Amino acid sequence: KNQVEQSPQSLIILEGKNCTLQCNYTVSPFSNLRWYKQDTGRGPVSLTIMTFSENTKSNGRYTATLDADTKQSSLHITASQLSDSASYICVVSASGGATNKLIFGTGTLLAVQP
Amino acid sequence: SAVISQKPSRDICQRGTSLTIQCQVDSQVTMMFWYRQQPGQSLTLIATANQGSEATYESGFVIDKFPISRPNLTFSTLTVSNMSPEDSSIYLCSVVRQGGGTQYFGPGTRLTVL
Numbered sequence: 364k365n366q367v368e369q370s371p372q373s374l375i376i377l378e379g380k381n382c383t384l385q386c387n388y389t390v391s392p393f394s395n396l397r398w399y400k401q402d403t404g405r406g407p408v409s410l411t412i413m414t415f416s417e418n419t420k421s422n423g424r425y426t427a428t429l430d431a432d433t434k435q436s437s438l439h440i441t442a443s444q445l446s447d448s449a450s451y452i453c454v455v456s457a458s459g460g461a462t463n464k465l466i467f468g469t470g471t472l473l474a475v476q477p
Numbered sequence: 478s479a480v481i482s483q484k485p486s487r488d489i490c491q492r493g494t495s496l497t498i499q500c501q502v503d504s505q506v507t508m509m510f511w512y513r514q515q516p517g518q519s520l521t522l523i524a525t526a527n528q529g530s531e532a533t534y535e536s537g538f539v540i541d542k543f544p545i546s547r548p549n550l551t552f553s554t555l556t557v558s559n560m561s562p563e564d565s566s567i568y569l570c571s572v573v574r575q576g577g578g579t580q581y582f583g584p585g586t587r588l589t590v591l
Contacts, residue, residue, distance in 0.1 A: 397579075406481075406569050406582035407520070452519060465580065467519040 365390045367455050367468035375474045380443055384471045386436040386453030394458035398427050398438045401450045401470070410438070410451075443475045479504060479572055481583035489589045490560055497556045498586045500570030505550035508573040511543070514585070515566045523568075526553040560590045 367388045376382050388396070395414045399407035411420045411427040413436070419428050424441045440447055453468040480503040490496050500509065509526040523543055524532040532545035547553040557564050570583040 399582075404585070404587065406571075406584045409579045409581070412579060465522070467521075469519045 365455075365457055365464075365466045367453055367466050369451075369453050369468040369471050371471060372469070373472040373474070375476060376443055378443060378445055378475055378477050381439065381441050382443060382473065384438045384440075384451050384453075384473070386438070386468055388434050388436070388453070388455045388466070388468075390434075390455040390457045390466055392458050393431065393434075394456040396427075396429055396436050397454040397456070398425070398436075399452045399454060401452060403449070407452055440473075445475050445477060448473060448475045478579075479506060479574055479581040481570055481572060481581060483568075483570055483583040483586050485586060486584065487587040487589075489591060491591055492561055494560055495556055495558045496560065496588060497554050498568055498570075498588075500553045500555070500583055502551045502572050505575060506572040507550075507575050508580075509547055509553045510571040510580075511545060511553070511555045512569040512571060512582075513566045514569060520569065523555070526555075557588065560588075562590045564588065565590045 370385045397412045398410045400410050401407040410422050410425050413420050413429045415431050426439045429436045450470040450472050452470045455466045457464045482501045484499045511523045512520040513523055514520050522535050523538045524534040526532050526545050526547040528547045542558055544556045567585040567587050569585045573580050
């Protein structure tokens, strides 16, 4: 069964600190892995997208890694800001058929406190 | 990126009534999708909106309950019919632009059914 699991479920950190969010998946056949940021009451916004051959990708203070062998990904946030408070969702795309099917993780709720 | 707008942004409805949600994209897109996000949950795909033909529904979702229209490449509607409190969710429109790549999400419509 295709699944995406994220940890921790929630996280509280102080402003300026770094943090790392984890994503484990069992999706086959794998197409790509995406990290989205979802602010409260808003739609998800794409942060990074990585294919099988990519093992790291950065977007400003966000750095995502992918280990296709162990089927793990992480999202590292550097020098956190209050505006980083949001839900971070790991999404894995399974290839096949006319369209790729997205499998969503349940998200990590991050709260950055002053 | 794709600019997606949804109307209404939120609504409170009575049990047994229906609500139609509109999704407008600023450019032609190949794929349009409708998702539901129940409180504290991740996103669940309801259906793929097909231009000029009937939508493709995921398991557990049926056309009588969630009729969808897509008259052109930039517009779609989702109707939530005969609503019950269990339908209280955020409903999100999502698109993939011509050429593939990142999947973009609208801001969502927050529905509360009393």
